Amino acid sequence: MxxxxxxxxxxxxxxxxxxxxxxxxxxxxxxxxxxxxxxxxxxxxxxxxxxxxxxxxxxxxxxxxxxxxxxxxxxxxxxxxxxxxxxxxxxxxxxxxxEALGRYRRAQFKGKAIAITGSVGKTTTKNMLATALAAYGKVHASVASFNNHWGVPLTLARLPQDAAFCISEVGMNHPGEIAPLVAQIRPDIGLITTIGSAHLGHMGSLNAIAAEKASLFAALPAGGTALCPEEAAQFPAVTHAIPQDVSLWQVGTTSHATIHCDELHCTATGSQLHLSTPAGEAQLTLTAPGPHLARNAALALGAIAALGLPPQAGATALRHFQPEAGRGQQRLLPGEITLLDESYNASGPSIRAALETLSLMPAPRHIAALGDIRELGTFAAEEHRALAQPLTEHNILTFCCGPHMKSLYEALPRSLQGGYAETSTQLALLLRPALQKGDVLLVKGSLGSRMRDLIALLDQPESSHSPEST
Missing domain, CATH: 3.40.1390.10 (MurE/MurF, N-terminal domain)
Structure with missing residues (x-):
């Protein structure tokens, strides 16, 4: 073409x-x-x-x-x-x-603008929506995680005049950051993926996080649509922020859901899901595992329905969607170890979702290498220790690095304590000899915990770790 x-x-x-x-x-x-x-x-x-x-x-x-x-x-x-x-x-x-370039191009844009925020799943949901919307017209979307004070205007400055859809990701880690970014995007549709404990140390409470996320909804124009999971709509700050002339569409499984999801079936190879929307029915099949991916896809298809488009074409386009490196990508490491690469970032909810995906994958042993969750402040020890429950429930052998993850490691049963180190590179030296053929390994941590360095060391031939090569 x-x-x-x-x-x-x-x-x-x-x-x-x-x-x-x-x-x-x-x-x-x-x-x-x-x-x-x-x-x-x-x-x-x-x-x-x-x-x-x-x-x-x-x-x-x-x-x-x-x-x-x-x-x-x-x-x-x-x-x-x-x-x-x-x-x-x-x-x-x-x-x-x-910023001026972004405002100028947004003023010229004749298509529909969608803004996505949330504690977890922003980038994956954005990528899913971009993949699905391509079935209906030309899509422009922010690259990577360009969601801050320079990423948002850069996305807008790159917006082609003939695009039909513009998708912008909006991030935050302090109060008051979302509203000025949304003012630049001027979205027709706003989407909150989740409200969770990410950045809890800066924000102070889940209610404060909900209020900050809800500033996206508060900025929507008359006739706009606010989409979020049913659980996010339980925060009063979210529902109270929505202007009277903006529609709230909840995505979930109850009778209150505008986007109703049922027949969810998750396996090690993917998920199946049926959706009922005001714009029509859709049958979704994903070839990447994880209930959280199915939920992200439901939100993306909900946004398509909010645009007045029948969602089945978008659901069909998502059939072969695969997560990016660092965001759930699967591949083999040397020694026939299957890697579930979640190394880009981490929060309590996202680690739980990754552990749920890991547990679906058949293997003699499930292993997790976890680095610190950052920006939790005084909540850090409690948030990390709470992860012992899903790790124990799924019987996952666990390796940890970082000062906060030590709280989790010490809370685990001895049988699940694989090893602890201060840094990701030190942990790699403990983890590598413990891995066995057929293991499935989850690697996850906040960006600052540098879990990508651990993966890079595991990718090297084993001979490069011998004493002669150091």
């Missing part, structure tokens, strides 16, 4: 959006904030972050084929010899310019 040759941004659009100075005639194919992923024809925006200043890479960006660079630091511009370069778009502040 031929792709559109129309530029994403023209010189005049860039000037109009940012009110910046640009003397050249440029045609931009994509928007980039990292020269490591820059492609010829991209617009490079020199943002200032915690670890780097994009102004240091202006010359490199142009040498790699950038069509245009946006910058505000006069000294850095002069140092790079770009003061009179026709490819330079000079602005007062690059972060404000990125």
């Amino acid at each position: 031929p792709t559109s040759t129309a530029p994403l941004w023209t010189s005049q659009d860039l000037r109009n959006a940012t009110q910046g100075q640009l003397t050249g005639d440029v045609h931009v194919r994509a928007v980039c904030i990292d020269t490591r992923s820059l492609q010829p024809g991209d617009l490079f925006i020199a943002l200032i972050g915690h670890n780097a200043d994009g102004h240091q890479y202006l010359k490199q960006a142009l040498e790699h084929g950038a069509a245009c660079v946006i910058a505000h630091d006069g000294a850095a511009i002069a140092k790079a010899g770009l003061t009179d370069d026709p490819r330079l778009l000079l602005v007062s502040d690059t972060m404000q310019a990125l």
Whole structure:
């Protein structure tokens, strides 16, 4: 299928959006904030972050084929010899310019916008919805977990004018973060995947988390639709936030559910689910295991129904959906060990969901390697210890790393204590010799616990861990 040759941004659009100075005639194919992923024809925006200043890479960006660079630091511009370069778009502040690009493109957008937030499952639900919506028209969605103060405007700045649907992921870990992001997205449909204990240390209570998530619903326009699981609708903060002219659609199994789910059947190879929606029936078959994936898919199909689209085409498109690396992907490790890779992030609810999936997978032994859940504050010891119950219930041999996971490890029966280490790399050295052919291994932890490093070590040939190679 031929792709559109129309530029994403023209010189005049860039000037109009940012009110910046640009003397050249440029045609931009994509928007980039990292020269490591820059492609010829991209617009490079020199943002200032915690670890780097994009102004240091202006010359490199142009040498790699950038069509245009946006910058505000006069000294850095002069140092790079770009003061009179026709490819330079000079602005007062690059972060404000990125936000301006997002607002400008959102104002031009004629399709439907969907925003997704939640304690668990945001990215997977977003990916499912993008896969399903592709059956109805051109979809633009945020990549990876681009859901913060720069990820949201970047997603909007990348929005093609001919897209039919735009899906934005919205994250938070402190009060007051969701509302300004949603104001940029201006969604027609808002979706909360879950309300759980993630970021409990910053937020203080589940009610506070619910109120913050509900700020997505509060911003919906007249005629908009708010979707959430039935359990999320039990928080008064959620229902009270919904404007009178916005519809609340609950997704669940009771008679109150607008999106009614039944005939759920989960096995080691996938799930089957029947949905009844105001826009029609759908029979869903997933080829990836886990009840949580079936629930995410039901939410995604609920959003399709809220758009007034019959959901079966979307359900059919989801048949071969597979999770990404770090978010439930399955693959083999050396030694014929099956890896359930959940290494990207973790919370109490997401670990429980992963353990439920692990228990469905046939194996002589189920093993979990767990790293710390971060941002729990004074709730950390209690939240970690509570995971002993599902681990014991499913008889999962457990290896732990990190100071918080020590609370869990000590709460486990001795028969399920596989090993403990302070770091993920140290844990890998304990775990590797304990693994046996046919084991199924779950690896999960918050991003800061660096469980990906453990997987990287397990991926190496065993000889590389011999004393001679260290």
